[in-house]
Structures are given as structure tokens and as C-alpha cells.
């Protein structure tokens with residue numbers, strides 16, 4: 001492995017990070033025409049009942065909260081319906097439509113596959129404006145209008161549902177000529193971008209950077225609570241590993257309404273209560289997940305397919321855990337009444353959507369994209385499905401399964417100082433599409449202190465320099481010299497410490 005210096009690291013990172021100046025973000029007119037905007041304005045003028053249909057994941061809840069806040073700001077009352085994973089299933093469905101009493105429906109972060117519900121709404125004289133970012137099928141639903149970067153000339157296709165919703169609000173604002181600062185909604189958008197694993201480049205990066213600043217300014221009840229709880233400025237990684245799982249846990253174990261209300265309430269005390277609930281649900285979610293992971297058996301090759309009497313809300317995370325453990329795509333199914341409902345995750349260059357799509361004839365429903373999918377099928381078709389996708393996966397080469405590795409090179413301790421830390425910091429945010437830099441080093445182990453469980457703090461020496469390092473969840477032994485993969489972090493006194501990810 002090549003040795004890297006500060007200059008080299010700077011060079012690698014500047015090539016990777018793709019900026020877009022905030023003044024150059026694309027105009028909404030490349031995403032949609034005047035038609036849906038005029039329809040909303042007509043609804044406002046005629047005091048029609050506008051209903052927003054969201055989704056139960058973070059992006060869906062965020063999109064709905066953003067819409068609610070936007071309309072509240074312009075003095076328009078809208079109703080929000082978030083589908084329940086267990087009683088409604090995914091997206092705008094007939095069962096959701098039954099719960100709606102309205103004249104105009106706007107879907108956010110879903111709807112591109114809601115053929116039935118859109119048709120039925122039309123029959124009942126309700127117009128539906130679909131705003132979504134999911135990959136469309138060959139056929140589009142017969143909606144009043146469809147806003148989706150993938151069916152428009154919008155230059156950035158990989159944007160999340162909340163970004164699409166934000167753009168739509170920007171269009172409405174502009175047509176109404178009201179004074180609303182659209183940047184005020186970017187705190188919610190920033191959460192959604194990271195939670196929905198959008199690449200942190202170009203437009204996503206620009207909107208995220210503005211949004212995370214807003215979030216850390218903590219002017220809304222929910223952002224105040226987040227600041228209180230985490231006691232620090234939140235970064236992309238905190239959103240990904242701390243905030244998003246808590247917001248998601250509501251929809252996974254019950255109703256996403258808790259997460260939605262958390263994002264829209266202006267009552268600080270209420271926001272605190274809601275966040276505690278989310279925290280509790282998240283802990284429960286972790287327990288369930290652990291139990292399931294301990295019980296599954298994984299075969300030797302092909303796509304990992306497991307099924308059982310699992311809570312539908314956790315099958316997606318379990319699939320991700322299996323992917324990272326075995327470096328193969330995984331689909332986890334929850335069995336119920338002869339039906340299998342699955343959630344899949346992929347890695348590297350393996351396109352999961354393309355893998356399952358040719359089996360369309362035996363699938364009751366499916367949707368998703370390259371890295372993640374949802375599907376359902378009859379239990380009797382499972383063996384055939386398994387055979388088919390395992391045949392298809394053979395077209396991929398071994399390297400297609402590699403998780404892109406983010407090791408920049410071997411780093412001498414002599415290079416590790418404040419200046420290097422600042423260089424790395426200057427290329428934040430890190431996340432999808434701009435992964436946090438990792439390095440390899442060899443060092444002598446000077447001392448080991450046991451923190452708790454299987455977590456340790458080490459003092460390591462390399463080239464006559466000693467640095468502290470943390471290792472979490474390590475069950476092996478430490479030799480007198482170790483080679484390891486690490487990233488850089490700071491302790492609470494701002495001293496640099498190494499975070500060891502793997503001992504090689």
C-alpha cells in the first residue's frame with residue numbers, strides 16, 4: 001500500500017469532492033412545469049382540502065413535515081397522512097385513500113408506483129400530484145402531475161424525496177410571491193439527504209451544508225432537542241448513525257406519526273417527550289434486531305435470502321447488517337399468511353433492482369433502486385425466485401461485490417497532527433459518495449487499558465511518536481505490534497486520537 005502524506009491526502013480528497021455553488025443550484029422549472037403549482041394555488045384560493053401523503057421512513061416523514069411547515073408558514077391548513085407500515089403497507093395505497101377526506105392529494109417521497117390509488121382517487125374526483133424520487137416503472141400512474149427528477153430534465157437524479165418536496169414548495173412560493181426563506185426548511189432536508197443515503201456531492205452537498213448549519217443553530221423545537229440531547233454540533237455522521245435510526249424506529253415498530261410530530265411541533269416540551277419516545281423505540285428496535293440476527297442461518301453463496309416470522313419494520317436493517325457481514329446482497333423476508341414480504345440491500349456494483357425485476361411475473365409487488373428494494377411474493381414462488389436471482393447474480397464478477405474501500409494509504413504517525421486533521425475536516429461532510437478517509441498503519445503497542453465490555457484504549461508508537469487509539473468491540477488479543485485500519489477523531493479535550501476500525 002502506498003504511503004500518503006498531507007499533500008497527497010489533500011490531492012485525493014479534492015478530486016473526489018464535487019462542489020456546486022449555492023448560487024448555481026438548478027431552478028425548479030427543470031423539475032416541473034407551472035401546472036402542479038397552479039393547481040395548488042387554485043386549491044388554496046378555493047379553500048380546497050389539501051392532503052399530504054408521506055411515508056414512514058425518515059425521508060418520507062421529513063418530506064411530510066417540510067410540506068406541513070411550509071404551508072403553515074404561508075397560512076394554509078393542510079392535513080398530513082403517513083401510511084402505517086403494518087396496516088397500510090408502503091406508499092399511497094387504497095387503504096390510505098380510504099382514510100383521506102380531501103380534494104387535492106400531494107404525495108411526497110412516494111406515489112410513483114401508486115397506480116391503483118391514483119386511479120381510484122381520479123374516479124372520485126380527487127386530483128393527485130405525485131412528488132417522488134424513486135425509479136419509475138415503464139408505466140407512470142395516471143396522476144394530475146408527476147414531479148420526479150427521473151422523469152424530468154432535472155440535472156441531478158439522485159436526490160431524496162424531501163429535496164423534491166422542497167423544490168415543489170419553492171415553486172409554489174415563487175408563484176404566490178410570498179416572503180418565505182426556503183433555506184429555513186433545509187435543516188429537515190439535510191436530515192433526509194443523509195438518512196436516505198444520497199451521495200454527498202453537488203446539489204445534495206450544497207443543500208446539506210446549508211441545512212446542517214440551520215440544524216445546529218437550533219431554532220426549531222426539534223433541533224433544540226437534538227442539541228440538548230447530543231450536546232454537540234451535529235455532523236453528517238451523527239445524522240446517519242444517531243438521529244436517523246431514532247426517527248426511523250417509530251415507523252419500524254409502530255406508527256411514524258411520532259417522528260413526524262417531533263419534526264413539526266413548535267412546543268419544546270412536547271418535542272422533548274417525543275424524542276424520548278423515539279429513543280426508547282430505537283432501543284427496542286436494537287433488541288429485536290439482535291435476536292433476529294442471532295437466529296438466522298446464511299448459505300455459502302449467491303444472494304443471502306432469509307425468511308422468518310420477523311417484524312416487518314426491522315427486516316431492512318437486518319438485510320444491511322447481513323450485507324456488511326458477508327459482503328453479498330441480502331433480502332430478508334417476513335412471513336405471514338402464505339406471503340413473504342421482503343426488504344433487500346445491495347453493495348458495490350450489484351444492482352438489486354435489476355436483479356429482481358426480471359422475476360416480475362412471480363412478484364406480487366416490488367420497487368426500489370440499485371442499492372435497496374422492497375418486494376412481496378407468495379411463499380410457493382420462493383424457490384423459483386431464489387433460483388432465478390441466484391442465476392442472475394452469476395453475471396457479476398468478484399470485484400463487483402467489493403465494498404468500495406476508503407483507505408487512502410499507509411500513514412506515518414509523523415504526518416498525524418492538527419494540520420492534517422484540519423485538511424480532512426475541510427472536506428466534510430463525509431458520508432455516501434464522500435466516505436470518511438481511512439488509513440493503514442503499523443505500530444508498537446505501548447499500553448492497553450480496558451474501558452468496558454470489549455472496548456479498549458491503546459497507546460501506540462510509530463516513528464518515535466506516540467498516539468492514543470480507541471478500539472470498540474474487539475474480542476481478539478493485542479500483539480506487541482499491530483497493523484490496523486483507522487480514521488482520525490478528537491477526544492473531548494480536542495486531542496487527536498485514532499479510531500481503530502479493524503486490526504489486520
Ligand SMILES: [Mn+2]
Pocket residue numbers: 059060109133160161196
Ligand atoms: Mn426516500
